[in-house]
Amino acid sequence: MNKKLGRQTVKFTNGVNILSYASIAGQKEGEGPLAKYYDKVLEDAEWGEETWEKTESKMQKTAVARAAEKSAVEIKDIEYLFAGDLLNQCISSTFGLRDFGVPFLGVYGACSTMAETLGLASVMIDGGFADMTAAVTSSHFCTAERQYRFPLEYGGQRPPTAQWTVTGSGAAILSKNGDGPYVTHFTAGRIIDAGVSDANNMGAAMAPAAADTLSAHFRDTERIPQDYDLILTGDLGKIGKSIAIDMLCEEGFDMTENYNDCGLMVFDIDKQDMHSGGSGCGCGAITLCGYIMDMFRAKKIKNLLFVGTGALLSPTSTMQGESIPCIAHAVAISADGE
Amino acid sequence: MNKKLGRQTVKFTNGVNILSYASIAGQKEGEGPLAKYYDKVLEDAEWGEETWEKTESKMQKTAVARAAEKSAVEIKDIEYLFAGDLLNQCISSTFGLRDFGVPFLGVYGACSTMAETLGLASVMIDGGFADMTAAVTSSHFCTAERQYRFPLEYGGQRPPTAQWTVTGSGAAILSKNGDGPYVTHFTAGRIIDAGVSDANNMGAAMAPAAADTLSAHFRDTERIPQDYDLILTGDLGKIGKSIAIDMLCEEGFDMTENYNDCGLMVFDIDKQDMHSGGSGCGCGAITLCGYIMDMFRAKKIKNLLFVGTGALLSPTSTMQGESIPCIAHAVAISADGE
Numbered sequence: 043m044n045k046k047l048g049r050q051t052v053k054f055t056n057g058v059n060i061l062s063y064a065s066i067a068g069q070k071e072g073e074g075p076l077a078k079y080y081d082k083v084l085e086d087a088e089w090g091e092e093t094w095e096k097t098e099s100k101m102q103k104t105a106v107a108r109a110a111e112k113s114a115v116e117i118k119d120i121e122y123l124f125a126g127d128l129l130n131q132c133i134s135s136t137f138g139l140r141d142f143g144v145p146f147l148g149v150y151g152a153c154s155t156m157a158e159t160l161g162l163a164s165v166m167i168d169g170g171f172a173d174m175t176a177a178v179t180s181s182h183f184c185t186a187e188r189q190y191r192f193p194l195e196y197g198g199q200r201p202p203t204a205q206w207t208v209t210g211s212g213a214a215i216l217s218k219n220g221d222g223p224y225v226t227h228f229t230a231g232r233i234i235d236a237g238v239s240d241a242n243n244m245g246a247a248m249a250p251a252a253a254d255t256l257s258a259h260f261r262d263t264e265r266i267p268q269d270y271d272l273i274l275t276g277d278l279g280k281i282g283k284s285i286a287i288d289m290l291c292e293e294g295f296d297m298t299e300n301y302n303d304c305g306l307m308v309f310d311i312d313k314q315d316m317h318s319g320g321s322g323c324g325c326g327a328i329t330l331c332g333y334i335m336d337m338f339r340a341k342k343i344k345n346l347l348f349v350g351t352g353a354l355l356s357p358t359s360t361m362q363g364e365s366i367p368c369i370a371h372a373v374a375i376s377a378d379g380e
Numbered sequence: 381m382n383k384k385l386g387r388q389t390v391k392f393t394n395g396v397n398i399l400s401y402a403s404i405a406g407q408k409e410g411e412g413p414l415a416k417y418y419d420k421v422l423e424d425a426e427w428g429e430e431t432w433e434k435t436e437s438k439m440q441k442t443a444v445a446r447a448a449e450k451s452a453v454e455i456k457d458i459e460y461l462f463a464g465d466l467l468n469q470c471i472s473s474t475f476g477l478r479d480f481g482v483p484f485l486g487v488y489g490a491c492s493t494m495a496e497t498l499g500l501a502s503v504m505i506d507g508g509f510a511d512m513t514a515a516v517t518s519s520h521f522c523t524a525e526r527q528y529r530f531p532l533e534y535g536g537q538r539p540p541t542a543q544w545t546v547t548g549s550g551a552a553i554l555s556k557n558g559d560g561p562y563v564t565h566f567t568a569g570r571i572i573d574a575g576v577s578d579a580n581n582m583g584a585a586m587a588p589a590a591a592d593t594l595s596a597h598f599r600d601t602e603r604i605p606q607d608y609d610l611i612l613t614g615d616l617g618k619i620g621k622s623i624a625i626d627m628l629c630e631e632g633f634d635m636t637e638n639y640n641d642c643g644l645m646v647f648d649i650d651k652q653d654m655h656s657g658g659s660g661c662g663c664g665a666i667t668l669c670g671y672i673m674d675m676f677r678a679k680k681i682k683n684l685l686f687v688g689t690g691a692l693l694s695p696t697s698t699m700q701g702e703s704i705p706c707i708a709h710a711v712a713i714s715a716d717g718e
Contacts (some may be wrong), residue, residue, distance in 0.1 A: 044508055045507070045508045045509050046511075049483075050483045052510075054654070067640060074428075084443040092700070093700050097699070121384070121387075121388075122417060122568055126488060128469075129694070129696070130692065130694045130695070130696060131468070131470070131490065131692060132694065133693075133694045133695035135704065136692035136699060136707075137705060139571065140692075142571075143570050145387075145388045145568035145570055146568070146569065146570060146571050146707060147489075147491050147496060148487060148488040148496070149488060150486040150488040151485075158485060158486070162485070162500065165503060165507060169383070169506065169508065169583050170383045171383050171390045172384060172390075173384075186677065189696075211522060222452060230484070230485055231484065232481050232483055232484060232491070233474060233480075233484050235478050279675075285631060309609060311562070353469075354469060354470075354471070354474035354475075354478075354486070355469065356467070356468045356469035356471045357468070357470060358433060358467070358527075359433070359626075362430075362434070364475065367474050367475060367478040369474075369484060
């Protein structure tokens with residue numbers, strides 16, 4: 043049976059249920075507008091750990107454990123765990139999840155990771171390869187800042203285009219059985235490099251990749267933006283969101299009505315002085331695995347297109363004068379499986 | 381249809397053909413015993429590029445292009461490209477493959493990447509999600525050494541347990557159509573941390589993960605080592621190989637007859653002064669996508685169990701006093717699809 047739609051999209055026909063989900067958020071995120079939807083808000087950046095990297099690992103571990111607990115799933119019943127993060131060699135995932143004893147498939151999609159892990163975890167279920175899988179990712183302001191930019195003690199000035207890496211981890215458990223919401227489509231993105239080389243303007247770098255994947259999704263599925271209650275990008279921020287709207291408009295798709303970006307929802311960007319908005323794998327992850335899934339549960343959203351957006355650069359590539367290749371992966375989620 | 385065998389293994393029932401493959405090898409690898417099986421041997425470490433990272437990217441790009449060319453496949457017919465490497469943020473893959481315009485799914489499995497990408501690329505075909513996919517990975521001695529260990533100019537002493545990161549890239553194109561060889565099983569590994577913390581003794585760290593996945597594969601499939609013409613780990617080297625044999629023996633599996641490690645095949649380790657053997661994503665990749673696949677073509681091998689072995693550490697985790705979590709993923713390949 044061919045499950046392919048068009049060039050980039052697959053359609054899940056056997057029912058991929060989002061059985062459970064959980065989100066662990068940092069202190070600043072806990073002061074933002076979505077605070078009450080998180081399962082846990084940390085009181086400081088360390089959470090009792092010696093290093094921020096260990097804190098981030100603990101967040102992933104806790105997000106998966108909490109998601110399992112919420113639906114009375116035993117960790118050992120998860121057949122395949124898809125995970126990734128922003129740190130070199132994805133150590134938040136590998137160290138965080140090593141004690142579970144669950145078959146582990148590491149992915150690297152930068153900040154698109156929540157969508158990539160959800161897509162691949164859905165493939166395993168819909169293809170008949172597993173009955174239960176999980177997807178998890180995380181980011182931490184302190185680990186990302188010191189790895190990608192400057193030591194925190196340096197106190198570097200942030201330009202208005204800069205985004206703030208979210209401290210947070212989100213996990214979802216997918217199952218063959220359940221009563222939804224369902225992951226219905228996965229549109230895997232292509233790498234798009236628009237030539238942007240300013241690592242302080244990630245939204246502008248990633249927007250063309252988001253637009254490319256969104257256009258592909260609409261073409262492949264013969265849908266239009268208005269078919270969704272909400273279209274949600276992961277972390278384009280203020281500037282990237284506006285570019286994405288313009289680029290989709292040129293393709294004939296009107297995104298002005300029902301489109302938002304997790305980077306603009308996770309913080310009150312003016313009050314919290316967040317410049318262009320939140321970013322990081324955790325940004326989309328805690329918004330999706332908190333507020334958004336709660337809205338599904340409350341029947342306030344019926345159809346969602348979630349588009350994880352990632353910048354595939356490294357400090358080494360930047361030092362070597364390279365531009366920023368980006369990618370976006372999309373998953374469609376619906377209450378009734380259509 | 382349930383395609384799961386036991387706890388960790390999936391069986392592909394629809395025919396996943398290895399349609400084509402290619403390998404690009406470094407200079408030192410080109411002086412090794414498998415030289416004539418590589419599609420291209422580089423004359424120096426740079427291959428005309430300004431930085432070794434760019435060389436490694438060019439190797440991945442060329443491996444995929446060469447594999448496509450060998451079977452008259454057009455790049456645009458590849459529906460999903462699974463790739464990963466050892467560099468921070470997997471820049472060999474993202475920069476190497478960005479111009480192809482093919483939907484891209486980045487993975488991070490350290491040196492287990494060739495098996496992980498092959499497994500997931502097979503899942504897409506067998507599950508009905510694609511007709512053609514590709515898997516590629518690479519490593520480069522100079523990029524790995526300076527990222528993980530010391531600047532090359534430092535000239536650090538290497539203990540006898542040390543392995544030598546292979547410069548090489550291997551790519552395979554998988555297709556629903558063809559006449560084999562076929563990928564028949566994928567056993568995804570669990571993270572195993574045996575407490576080893578010596579980054580100069582990776583073989584010892586990874587052997588327990590290899591043993592765990594091999595045992596799981598034999599249990600899940602109800603097979604024994606003797607069912608395979610060859611069992612091949614990716615880069616355990618001399619010490620790791622010997623530990624793996626002992627650990628499997630304790631589980632009741634005799635691996636003394638038909639088991640080898642790519643790290644011991646890719647170099648003449650005594651003549652080439654390679655200490656414990658070759659390592660890196662490229663080690664398994666060029667051995668599999670060169671000599672081994674040529675042996676399938678020549679009908680000298682009929683059944684292979686290929687086990688990619690990865691150490692999921694980072695320099696940061698080592699500096700923070702952590703041990704080395706490891707993983708191994710296995711794919712079974714057979715000439716007749718059984």
